[in-house]
């Protein structure tokens with residue numbers, strides 16, 4: 295029996311893949327409703343379509359353009375070769391759980407994992423025996439804590455409101471230099487998810503973005519949450535225990551998106567459990583590590599650096615890279631960027647000085 299703790303995208307997709315291979319799979323989820331409360335913007339690159347077929351049921355919008363604003367008010371307008379998807383996380387997570395159920399996985403909702411002693415888990419008030427335990431239980435993974443796999447884990451905060459605002463329905467806005475960065479992701483031309491990610495003072499930075507972009511906007515809902523910073527030394531596998539997704543810090547530190555990489559990690563784990571850690575570091579870890587280095591360099595940016603960066607990327611040869619390459623896999627285009635514009639190396643040097 296395989297027990298998966300957490301019915302987010304990573305846990306549900308893993309449950310689907312393993313149940314399809316005829317494993318006995320049980321998923322335990324703390325909340326009574328899958329995918330609620332929402333703590334996510336739900337923007338996913340076209341990579342999603344390579345993982346699962348798209349369904350209207352969970353799609354809120356599709357985006358084909360981005361505007362990236364520098365602190366001096368200049369902007370870079372990018373037109374994506376392939377559309378990004380905006381999903382409703384409650385519907386998206388539920389759809390993945392339905393796929394898993396149809397493949398044979400059993401779900402236990404409103405059941406919190408507390409700890410395990412060896413293969414005996416305490417879930418709610420019950421003690422349950424398992425053969426394999428997977429922590430897909432998000433940033434504050436109790437599975438990681440209970441099995442001494444917490445490692446050196448740090449977090450940023452994502453702070454987001456869904457608001458009424460006039461915006462372009464197919465265009466996402468990124469605001470550099472507000473917290474780590476801010477965003478406006480439209481659901482349609484009058485409702486958008488407006489948020490920031492930051493190391494500290496998330497309320498202050500979100501207010502700053504709202505004051506700048508949509509002062510006084512009517513707040514429809516709030517979706518804040520913690521996001522783990524990728525730790526390349528994170529233990530992913532120990533005896534019969536495995537970690538995936540946010541529980542394993544598998545989030546891109548450039549955009550702080552974790553859905554695609556959590557689902558990729560689920561694929562790697564379902565393929566070969568024994569060599570999961572090694573395979574995952576090779577197949578998923580390289581891009582997460584490069585994203586972390588880029589973030590560490592950007593952490594040292596001044597406002598002037600952001601202004602310079604946006605000016606450099608306004609050149610057609612660089613814009614084209616942004617428009618055509620998948621931002622989930624920076625290892626596939628970082629060299630193209632540096633060859634096209636060697637002045638970008640100046641920003642890489644921030645890692646050293």
Ligand SMILES: Cc1cc2nc3c(=O)[nH]c(=O)nc-3n(C[C@H](O)[C@H](O)[C@H](O)COP(=O)(O)OP(=O)(O)OC[C@H]3O[C@@H](n4cnc5c(N)ncnc54)[C@H](O)[C@@H]3O)c2cc1C
Pocket residue numbers: 299300301302303304305322323324325329333334335336337338405406407408430431432433435436451452453454489517518519520521538539540541545550551552553554556
């Ligand atoms: C404000 C914000 C915006 C974001 N925007 C994006 C975005 O646009 N695109 C993107 O790709 N990523 C985004 N992210 C990150 C993304 O939400 C996560 O990377 C993603 O949800 C990780 O999926 P997961 O399945 O690994 O974990 P989670 O989605 O966190 O799922 C974990 C599940 O485990 C359950 N659980 C936790 N503890 C227990 C327990 N003890 N027992 C039982 N169940 C438990 C939880 O209830 C939850 O359902 C955002 C995050 C935040 C905070």
